[in-house]
Each structure stands twice: as structure tokens, then as C-alpha cells.
Amino acid sequence: MNSTAPYDLSGRTAVVTGAASGMGEATARLLAAGGARVALLARRTERLEELAAKIAADGGQALAVTADITDEASVAAAAQRVREVLGRVDLVVNAAGVMLPNPVDAGRVDEWTRMIDTNLTGALRVIDAFRADLIAAAAENGVADLVDVSSIGAHVAFPEYAVYSATKAALTALSASLRTEFGPRDVRVTNIEPGLTATELAGHIDNPGLSAALDGMFDAVEAMTPQDIADLIGYATSRPARVNLRQVVVLPTRQV
Secondary structure, eight states: OOOOOOOOOTTTTEEETTTSSEEEEEEHHHHHHHTTEEEEEEEEEEHHHHHHHHHHHHHHHEEEOOTTOOOHHHHHHHHHHHHHHSSSEEEEEEEOOOOOOOOGGOOHHHHHHHHIIIIIIIIHHHHHHHHHHHHHHHHHHEEEEEEEEEOGGGTTTOOOHHHHHHHHHHHHHHHHHHHHHHHGGEEEEEEEEEOOOOOOOGGGOOOHHHHHHHHHEEEESBBBBBHHHHHHHHHTTOOTOOOOOOOEEETTTTTT
């Protein structure tokens, strides 16, 4: 553990999806600083390798694993690679996601499919790939963690964000239901719903009007940083085994 790290995660083995940027990258760095061995999963190999090198330079341990969570075979291969190198996983963070707002009238089936397959089905693929690890680790050590990064869009309606919000509402509901299955086996399930956060998601929007509206929100409100969300994940996963932060809604102070 880095002596300046805020949380002690020594001995933990973590998987973080979406680790190439944003909340995933920040979370991976924080967990590694706390002493966890971290598997970095995302599609962008070069970004993952750069992050792994930075973590190593800071005294941590990280494994770059190129994976596409929309592809079942890719996730299975990634899980096998993680186990071969790092062993059994006891902490999983589903941080990968995509936000593609448009009016439903636009009929963007391509965007709907991509968001559902990434934000919901992709998270399920990752959970399925590592659920046996989490259950076995909890049985042996008394605790394991699954963290799903959702959004306030799960319960706050924003015009033209209907499908994105639907995927996040589904992820929030999935997390709550999984806690009823995993909690009795000492696997904590934490669902985090961030508000306005400065990540790459805004750059994915191809609707100029919606992009400008989001820019206006960033101008009006001091957004949270990916490090703010990583700090919350580090806090949640380092609590005593008897404590599960089940549902966390986190907003910039000026966002209402």
C-alpha cells in the first residue's frame, strides 16, 4: 500500500472495466495505490498499457487486458487471463458505459443497441464471468465487492436521454436484486449513481443541440471529477465486512 493512499486494500484483487479513461481509470489508480492488484479491462490496448506502466511506476501492480464487454468470448478470455496472472478476483467495478442521447423519434436503433449491450448486458457479462470468484472469495475471507456505476439518469428524467436512462435504471434495479442473492453469501453489492461528472462520455454525443446543452451544464455547475467517484468506490470497498453501502447518489454541490 502507498503510504499516502486514503484506503487500505492490501491483498485485494480487483477488476475494473472501462479502465482506459474517466471513472474507470481513476478507480484503477486509487485501488492500486491502496495495495490492490488491479486488472484493467477496456478496448483501447495502448491506453491500458500506459496506465499499467503509470501504476507500476507509482509502486502498484496492474495487468492490462484488452476486452470488449459487448462480446461474450472477449469477456471470457479476459477473465481467464486475469485468473492466470492475478488469481481469484474479490472486487469487481463495472465502470464501462456509453451515453448516446437522442430523441426516440430519431429512431437510432444503432445507439439503442450499443447502450443496452454496453451499459446493461455488458455489465451482466462481467458479473457472470467473475461471480464464482466473488462468492468463493467471500466464503474464504468474509467479504467481496461488486460495484456498479449507474447514473442519476436512473431516476431523474432528462429530455432525449430516454434509452440511456432506461439502461441505467435497469442497472440500478439489477444491483438491488443481486444484493438479495449475493448479500447472504457475504458479497457486497454497491450501486453508485453519479451526477454531472467530467468524463469522455460527453464527447460521444453526435447531436449538436444536446452537446451544446450539456456544455451549458458544465459552464453552470462545477462538475465532479472521475477522482471524486473513485474516492467513493475506494471508501465503499474498504469498509468493515459488516458494512455495505448499498446505494449511493452523488451530485455536484450545485446540481439540483
